[in-house]
Amino acid sequence: xxxxxxxxxxEGHVVxxxxxxxxxxxxxxxxxxxxxxxxxxxxxxxSGRTIRRPDSIIAVPDHNVPTKDRHKPNPDPMSxxxxxxxxxxxxxxxxxxxxxxxxxxxxxxxxxxxxxxxQPGVTLVCGDSHTSTHGAFGALAFGIGTSxxxxxxxxxxxxxxxxxxxxxxxxxxxxxxxxxKDVALAIIGRIxxxxxxxxxxxYAGPVIEALSMEGRMTLCxxxxxxxxxxxxxxxxxxxxxxLKGRPYAPKAGQWDAAVSYWASLRSDEGAKFDREVLIDGSxxxxxxxxxxxxxxxxxxxxxxxxxxxFKDRAKQEGVVKALEYMGLAEGTPITDIKVDRVFVGxxxxxxxxDLREAAAVIKGRKVAGHIIEAMIVPGSGLVKEQAxxxxxxxxxxxxxxxxxxxxxxxxLAMNPDKAGPGEHVASTSNRNFVSRQGPGARxxxxxxxxxxxxxxxxxxxxxxxx
Amino acid sequence: MEKFTKISSIATPFPRVNVxxxxxxxxxxxxxxxxxxxxxxxxxSVRFDxxxxxxxxxxxxxxxxxxxxxxxxGDNFGCGSSREHAPWAIADMGYRCIIAPTFADxxxxxxxxxxxxxxxxxxxxxxxxxxxxxxxxxxxxxxxEQVVVCGNARYEFDYNSEQKEMLMQGLDEIGQTLTAxxxxxxxxARQQRMTPWLYR
Ligand code: SF4
Numbered sequence: 001x002x003x004x005x006x007x008x009x010x011e012g013h014v015v016x017x018x019x020x021x022x023x024x025x026x027x028x029x030x031x032x033x034x035x036x037x038x039x040x041x042x043x044x045x046x047s048g049r050t051i052r053r054p055d056s057i058i059a060v061p062d063h064n065v066p067t068k069d070r071h072k073p074n075p076d077p078m079s080x081x082x083x084x085x086x087x088x089x090x091x092x093x094x095x096x097x098x099x100x101x102x103x104x105x106x107x108x109x110x111x112x113x114x115x116x117x118x119q120p121g122v123t124l125v126c127g128d129s130h131t132s133t134h135g136a137f138g139a140l141a142f143g144i145g146t147s148x149x150x151x152x153x154x155x156x157x158x159x160x161x162x163x164x165x166x167x168x169x170x171x172x173x174x175x176x177x178x179x180x181k182d183v184a185l186a187i188i189g190r191i192x193x194x195x196x197x198x199x200x201x202x203y204a205g206p207v208i209e210a211l212s213m214e215g216r217m218t219l220c221x222x223x224x225x226x227x228x229x230x231x232x233x234x235x236x237x238x239x240x241x242x243l244k245g246r247p248y249a250p251k252a253g254q255w256d257a258a259v260s261y262w263a264s265l266r267s268d269e270g271a272k273f274d275r276e277v278l279i280d281g282s283x284x285x286x287x288x289x290x291x292x293x294x295x296x297x298x299x300x301x302x303x304x305x306x307x308x309x310f311k312d313r314a315k316q317e318g319v320v321k322a323l324e325y326m327g328l329a330e331g332t333p334i335t336d337i338k339v340d341r342v343f344v345g346x347x348x349x350x351x352x353x354d355l356r357e358a359a360a361v362i363k364g365r366k367v368a369g370h371i372i373e374a375m376i377v378p379g380s381g382l383v384k385e386q387a388x389x390x391x392x393x394x395x396x397x398x399x400x401x402x403x404x405x406x407x408x409x410x411x412l413a414m415n416p417d418k419a420g421p422g423e424h425v426a427s428t429s430n431r432n433f434v435s436r437q438g439p440g441a442r443x444x445x446x447x448x449x450x451x452x453x454x455x456x457x458x459x460x461x462x463x464x465x466x
Numbered sequence: 467m468e469k470f471t472k473i474s475s476i477a478t479p480f481p482r483v484n485v486x487x488x489x490x491x492x493x494x495x496x497x498x499x500x501x502x503x504x505x506x507x508x509x510x511s512v513r514f515d516x517x518x519x520x521x522x523x524x525x526x527x528x529x530x531x532x533x534x535x536x537x538x539x540g541d542n543f544g545c546g547s548s549r550e551h552a553p554w555a556i557a558d559m560g561y562r563c564i565i566a567p568t569f570a571d572x573x574x575x576x577x578x579x580x581x582x583x584x585x586x587x588x589x590x591x592x593x594x595x596x597x598x599x600x601x602x603x604x605x606x607x608x609x610x611e612q613v614v615v616c617g618n619a620r621y622e623f624d625y626n627s628e629q630k631e632m633l634m635q636g637l638d639e640i641g642q643t644l645t646a647x648x649x650x651x652x653x654x655a656r657q658q659r660m661t662p663w664l665y666r
Contacts, residue, residue, distance in 0.1 A: 018628060039500065082497050129546065142572075145550035145553075146576075155643045197568065197570065227542070227545065229572065250663035258661070314481075412493040434486075435492060439511075
């Protein structure tokens with residue numbers, strides 16, 4: 001019977017079948033960060049257990065790290081304690097640990113691929129829901145809770161229920177001015193934030209094939225916003241090319257065997273998907289979210305939808321609440337929304353290609369006078385180094401952007417990078433939840449080019465006219 | 467872990483849709499390296515205004531729903547991040563069961579690990595339970611029988627048999643898995659032959 005890529009990877013990792021669709025699944029790779037791991041390590045100590053395969057783990061701090069003044073003492077004692085706990089745990093359990101002052105440090109989901117740790121066909125977990133990012137390589141990658149982190153540390157397995165197969169095919173060709181972020185938002189806008197619940201989404205079609213590895217990561221990253229625990233893209237020449245020579249990638253003697261295994265992973269012709277969604281990529285336009293759920297999207301050329309245009313009463317109530325929180329009225333043109341703050345960063349859009357995309361818009365221009373702060377936070381030290389080698393940092397700082405050290409930063413505002421109450425933020429991150437970027441902050445999710453354009457214009461604008 | 471068999475309690479109605487993990491527990495409170503003490507920060511934006519003053523009449527504070535062990539929630543409850551701090555916070559508030567039309571996958575999985583039962587019921591059943599909760603009625607949840615009873619109404623629910631066993635026995639899942647150590651070692655030996663580059 002023809003199989004999907006998800007079926008193949010799943011079946012290749014079953015240690016024991018427990019019941020019809022529940023199995024003990026082997027986990028190949030594990031990324032660990034400071035926020036969701038301390039209680040797991042503590043659990044191991046309390047029960048006197050050890051880590052089964054330290055060689056399957058990379059530990060790196062990201063959520064909580066300061067993005068400036070790193071040489072100064074961290075003023076937040078709880079944050080200091082959490083960062084210190086990660087370092088101590090990594091030492092105690094003998095893990096590959098990337099400290100804050102290492103050039104490889106960055107957001108887990110940028111670091112894993114960059115080091116070649118993420119590979120096709122592996123099962124990869126992390127105590128973070130955006131682990132779905134790594135699916136861009138054809139890895140079965142998903143976020144887990146802290147109890148599961150402990151379970152993987154101790155046993156290298158998880159008891160899991162197999163998800164259903166879903167395929168999202170994006171046909172045609174993406175118009176100029178649109179990027180992977182717009183594809184992700186378009187999909188979520190179409191299927192909703194619960195549209196992928198219980199499914200693993202395979203992204204296919206010419207638009208996906210044409211995306212760079214960075215673009216595929218942006219897309220898979222937001223699978224979780226569509227309710228799916230994981231996203232997948234079939235590995236191809238671009239994938240192999242990207243991985244070749246990276247530190248954790250297979251070495252010369254094993255490379256050919258690895259590539260032929262990776263190439264065998266793609267879904268078979270005629271494989272059955274439980275759900276299929278078809279999207280015409282040529283109709284995608286730059287999108288902006290106006291509410292407090294990633295499904296609240298509108299084209300930049302459009303308006304905030306009318307409350308009565310939603311059929312479901314619960315959703316109508318949600319929209320009223322969201323608009324009240326956002327301080328916006330139904331029917332308002334998107335380009336009338338003024339922006340107070342701009343954030344280019346996060347595991348969705350902080351890779352070199354994202355920064356190039358932003359720089360192309362910013363070059364030679366200035367951030368609008370009323371913008372309180374516009375910051376660019378590279379996803380890792382290596383991205384930062386590359387951007388500086390290309391002179392992008394100059395373009396940003398000359399325009400009035402801040403150029404920061406790598407980390408999650410204002411994506412979740414756990415460190416001092418936050419927006420104030422009532423401020424509208426043009427953000428390249430992935431969640432526009434209430435108070436996500438600071439208490440009362442109003443987040444609008446956009447692509448890097450759209451965020452850059454909003455910084456210059458001071459309100460949302462169609463980057464295609466820019 | 468405390469065993470879950472059945473509970474009988476009043477319930478807190480909170481039927482908002484798409485309640486995300488940032489609403490359940492905001493990121494700024496995730497810096498603790500312990501598992502306890504998150505309840506005081508739970509649903510912060512629902513309970514406190516921007517200046518930190520308690521919002522009068524919110525369902526989580528005050529006498530009305532005090533002691534409730536059941537939370538009646540809206541569709542897609544727990545969407546967003548994988549933070550287990552969300553169920554830790556909910557458990558810390560005293561809840562042992564959440565009833566909603568649907569839950570986000572990772573959140574539901576995290577609940578089981580912390581002895582919290584998540585019950586999925588159709589929207590109209592949840593609507594009826596919200597009314598009952600607002601009226602102060604006692605709701606009975608029986609995991610063994612997989613049924614929710616409230617007054618004359620009876621709602622059966624589906625539940626995964628493995629997770630049911632875990633909750634009912636209060637099992638240590640890691641201990642359970644380690645009984646399959648030999649199978650794990652066999653898997654590794656085979657995998658190392660086939661994909662040696664995954665081993666260092
Ligand atoms: S950048 Fe944001 S979404 Fe990504 S891992 Fe960090 S906090 Fe999570």
